[in-house]
Amino acid sequence: MTELVSLALIYFAVIDPIGTIPIFLSITERFDYKQKQRVALRGCAIAFFVLVFFGFFGDLILSHLKISSATFNIAGGAILFLISMEMVNGRRQARKSKAAENDQVAAEELIRISSSPLGVPLLAGPGAITSIMVFGDFTSVDKLVINLSSIFIALAASALLLYFAAWGSRFINLTISTVMSRLVGILLAAIAIQIILNGFNELGIISI
Template sequence: MASGAFAISDLLTAFTTLFVIVDPLALAPIFLVTTSWAAPHERRQVGLRAVVIAGGILIVFSVAGSAILRILGISLPAFRIAGGLLMFWIAFEMVFSRREDRAAAPVIEQAARADELRRIAVFPLAVPLLSGPGAISATVVLATQFSGVAGQALLIAIIVLIMAITYGVFRAAAPIDRLVGDTGRVIATRLLGVLLAALAVQIVGDGIRAFMKLNGL
């Protein structure tokens, strides 16, 4: 992708990739569990703090992720392949409900401790649910495609937009959960998982081609 030239399809792909990985709709029930003991204003504070922290983490990796890879001696194609494989694993967990099952146990444990309100915003909401390895990997991969100041600004804007949507979903979590119900939530999670799997395969394929070209294969 040339610097300064960003098609609508590129922006939609970046938004879709991060939105599917962050998956605010699937996290809404978990947010309800973690804040079930809290007053409405406390719940809003937890949601806001979580999205701000997660957004900050992703923005840092969108700006400095490539530099971190250079320091570690990791090529961008190699990281793209690894990130794609990790995203595919997350998609696998979404399709077969393993992500929700794994996240539920520590969440319930944390929600029972009302004196750890701030810690809940950091863990497990901000990390690893909102800005876990999958989201960080996707952000670094996308940062290699959105080059230049304009590209970084667009990627940061996408991250901010997704976090704003996530906060809105958290604010409306209770009525959304009642409206969607268990069946609707399961269907949405499965569909998002299949979509993420397709995106992951595309990223891995692009990474393999770039890796082979980089190594003269």
């Protein structure tokens, strides 16, 4: 039980749903709160399967493709940086306005945002995936149950936080939402650059 709690806390910390809340609200600003809740639940489910997959096969895949964890961090940071630029320039907001005019497009947008950027890389990001690969132990039935349970607990708690954050977003008007989207975009750009710099640091290209 102690190991289960410890692992769940570690995974919850590296998934960082609390820090993801403002980003989540910004990238779903054109959806109503029920749609945001569906995005939150689906995104956490996707993140669960991604993390479990990398827990089982991450080392094998990265070693086979000769990809280091540092390179993986750089790629994840680059993806987040592109997303942040869309937020700052308002392109995501314009796309969501079009989505709101068509139910089918809106449904596709829900699925897309649940998968990326929410599921990957915001929840199942380079840090979370690396942590699963480092701390995860799937070599025995007991270890398998403990690790799967700890990942599930961490993401279930994340889903609850995002679910209630979506409910609370009903009280945020369009002006506040638009301003928040730009500010969060800038913060996300800074986070992305830091992730990229950390990757370069691990490769020994720079020293920070």
